[in-house]
Amino acid sequence: MERDITSLPTKRVAVVTGGNKGIGLEVCRQLAADGITVVLTARDETRGVEAAEKLSGMGLSSVVFHQLEVNNAAVGGMEYVQGVDTNKEQVVNNEDLRKELDDVDNLTEERLDEVLDSFLKDFEAGALEAHGWPTAFAAYKTAKVAMNAYTRILARRHPELRVNCAHPGYVKTDMTIDSGFLTPEEGGRNVVTVALLPDGGPTGAFFAEGKEASFLG
Template identity: 60%
Template sequence: MDVDQRVQWMKENSKETYEEAKECMRTNYYGNFNSEELKNEFNDVDNLTEKRLEELLDSFLEDFKANLIEAHGWPTGGSSAYKVAKAALNAYTRILAKKYPRMRINCLTPGYVKSDMSMHMGVLTPEEGASNPVKVALLPDDGPTGAYFDRDGVASFV
């Protein structure tokens, strides 16, 4: 099969429900660290600093280069760097929210959107995917800060 035929085959044979997509996000984002110590490091908003976050990312890169990511509990499988970068960005969101409490600084997922990035295999239209960022952008001035939003509202980081 050529590339177009493979993409078409994937579209036809990789359809999933919203619940399956949500479970995939929970597994690949929330459950991506094999080490409780690493989970705690990224989740400890009271003690996590920009400096410590940078140290964790440097540690990941060192482990990646030495082929030790699995041994040290980092996400494995495809896209481990992407998973760590997303977790770090979410952690950084909480660091900034704590540092600037008068501002509303949050992060979110648009969901699994049919886009070029998902090879149009997502379950949400671009308009549906845009609804969550718009809702978060329109939060009131006294709304939450340092929060993570999924399509159902404020969600747990872990």
């Protein structure tokens, strides 16, 4: 069951996607421990409620659950932005496209949509390698590059906000079949550090393991 956010004690609010496990759950725990009201979202209600209850059981009462499938960009009148995961790998072999994605002053959301549409077409046609896309973990890498670019588009459009993205490091979670070098606590800390940057701090930036870094490798 979802709780009413207005009943919560703190006014500073964080919305975390994929909050039911892995890095997302740890980010929720650390933010709540810092006194922030956390909207822990998960696509599966049962898993999400269980995670929120686990945090409550640890004495972190400022956590509310909200069901969210990230493919739905706007839910219940609120805008959600997933901005806690990215990857610095050199993922686009097409040099012109790399330059274009790096040229944030001229890059638009429409152009980014076109790039992703062409990726999907090439994926379906089996033409990834021929057109300079990554071939291993192709969708994952392309999604991260797109999110990096979108971070900068949003930051430019909303100078009043801080819009950044963060690579947590290689973390032991289900996604990496526990093969990472960092614990979820360490990876989560790399994300929380960025989320809690002070007002007036960097925007449109990429952070690798807590430190500002260049976007495309």
